[in-house]
Amino acid sequence: MSGYASDVVALARKDLRLELRSRETLPAMVLFVLAMLVVFHFALPANASDDAAYGLLWVALVFTALLGLTRAWVPERTAGALDGLVLAPSDRSAIWLGKTIAAFVFLLVADAVALPAFSILFAPVGLAAIAGIVLASMGICAVGALASAMAAAARGREILLPLILLPLSIPLIVGGVGSSVSTEPSRYLTFLGLYDAVFALLSWAAFEYVVTE
Amino acid sequence: MKSRSLLATIVWLTVGTFAVATTLIFFVAPVDADQGLSQKIFYIHVPIALTAYACFGLGAWKALRLLFTRNERYDLESYTAVHQGTIFGALTLITGSIWAKASWGHWWSWGSDQLVLFLVLFLFYCAYFMVRFSIAEGAQRERISAVYALFGVALIPVSFMAIRLASDFIHPTVFKRSGPDMQASMFVAFCVSWLGMVLLAYVMYRVELFGKRTDRNLRDLRESSA
Numbered sequence: 084m085s086g087y088a089s090d091v092v093a094l095a096r097k098d099l100r101l102e103l104r105s106r107e108t109l110p111a112m113v114l115f116v117l118a119m120l121v122v123f124h125f126a127l128p129a130n131a132s133d134d135a136a137y138g139l140l141w142v143a144l145v146f147t148a149l150l151g152l153t154r155a156w157v158p159e160r161t162a163g164a165l166d167g168l169v170l171a172p173s174d175r176s177a178i179w180l181g182k183t184i185a186a187f188v189f190l191l192v193a194d195a196v197a198l199p200a201f202s203i204l205f206a207p208v209g210l211a212a213i214a215g216i217v218l219a220s221m222g223i224c225a226v227g228a229l230a231s232a233m234a235a236a237a238r239g240r241e242i243l244l245p246l247i248l249l250p251l252s253i254p255l256i257v258g259g260v261g262s263s264v265s266t267e268p269s270r271y272l273t274f275l276g277l278y279d280a281v282f283a284l285l286s287w288a289a290f291e292y293v294v295t296e
Numbered sequence: 297m298k299s300r301s302l303l304a305t306i307v308w309l310t311v312g313t314f315a316v317a318t319t320l321i322f323f324v325a326p327v328d329a330d331q332g333l334s335q336k337i338f339y340i341h342v343p344i345a346l347t348a349y350a351c352f353g354l355g356a357w358k359a360l361r362l363l364f365t366r367n368e369r370y371d372l373e374s375y376t377a378v379h380q381g382t383i384f385g386a387l388t389l390i391t392g393s394i395w396a397k398a399s400w401g402h403w404w405s406w407g408s409d410q411l412v413l414f415l416v417l418f419l420f421y422c423a424y425f426m427v428r429f430s431i432a433e434g435a436q437r438e439r440i441s442a443v444y445a446l447f448g449v450a451l452i453p454v455s456f457m458a459i460r461l462a463s464d465f466i467h468p469t470v471f472k473r474s475g476p477d478m479q480a481s482m483f484v485a486f487c488v489s490w491l492g493m494v495l496l497a498y499v500m501y502r503v504e505l506f507g508k509r510t511d512r513n514l515r516d517l518r519e520s521s522a
Binding site: 229238243250251254260278296 | 416417419420422434435436437440442443446447450451454455457458459461462
């Protein structure tokens with residue numbers, strides 16, 4: 084494995100192992116998304132269509148991602164670990180990629196709980212919707228890892244992250260809801276792929292400027 | 297001093313252009329057959345929107361320069377451009393809302409893609425200021441602001457595509473603002489009005505930049521004398 088890839092894997096593995104030991108973020112995300120689904124049952128009127136439920140599912144997924152990403156840089160902030168990482172002899176974008184992969188894994192686990200629950204409680208989830216959810220999760224983690232690094236540099240970080248990330252995730256919601264409710268989801272999946280490519284590239288290139296002093 | 301006399305010239309040019317534009321809009325360009333007098337706001341609303349895009353673009357360009365050259369003067373320039381863009385963005389929302397009320401009877405229409413885009417952009421750029429002012433002044437703030445401004449210009453086309461796509465499942469019939477092709481006099485009025493808006497934005501940009509720089513110089517002086 085080349086140097087860059089092994090750096091990325093090491094960083095992602097560090098985050099996953101940290102989570103396995105401390106269990107701070109993932110249980111919260113899973114519980115949160117389940118609680119959201121229960122709230123939706125009471126928020127939706129009795130005769131609401133399945134499409135409305137799909138729309139709300141996307142709200143739940145984005146908020147769950149926000150919850151996870153808010154905590155994304157907490158381990159790095161404590162005891163100046165981020166400074167150490169920035170000083171390490173590796174490409175800085177590897178830090179972003181490692182964090183994105185870790186956040187993506189967390190989100191996939193939360194999705195894997197949320198989707199069966201959703202299909203039992205509300206409406207079945209099709210293959211296109213699942214593809215949309217995977218693509219959108221990728222996009223929101225790519226942008227979110229950068230945005231939460233920005234927010235981590237600021238005062239009042241917990242408040243700032245949703246403000247940055249919600250406008251950025253509107254295209255993802257459009258693509259995701261489109262892929263769940265439309266009869267021809269391929270356009271929406273292509274769009275989600277395009278979003279992922281554009282913003283992943285931009286975040287990858289910009290990350291270095293966000294963390295260096 | 298030279299740049300200030302140049303600025304004064306541009307101020308007068310702006311005033312003159314607006315006078316010409318007003319004349320053209322109300323006395324030369326014909327009243328729209330379909331929408332009547334309310335269509336006149338088109339000559340204000342669309343130039344404002346285009347100027348807002350130009351400001352956001354300028355902000356991103358200056359941000360790119362900052363990241364490449366690490367020259368801190370671009371930070372203030374990028375910030376000022378984004379600030380002007382946000383002001384013009386808010387004006388776009390207000391004028392668009394007035395136009396929507398006049399021609400469709402509602403203050404807001406989700407069917408108008410451009411307006412929805414401006415709402416998303418407005419929210420995004422408002423958060424720019426929140427982020428910027430909660431980071432301690434210094435190189436990191438400059439770079440984070442710059443990266444944010446760059447994300448903004450990437451968000452413009454992507455959001456626009458998204459809103460177009462969304463209108464397919466939110467509004468099954470695609471809404472189009474169809475109308476007859478613009479007459480020459482209408483087009484001239486539009487262009488002059490647009491020129492006036494760009495000049496106005498430029499003047500505001502220079503004045504704000506001048507104020508901000510004076511502020512900074514004053515603070516530097518105070519710190520060095522203390």
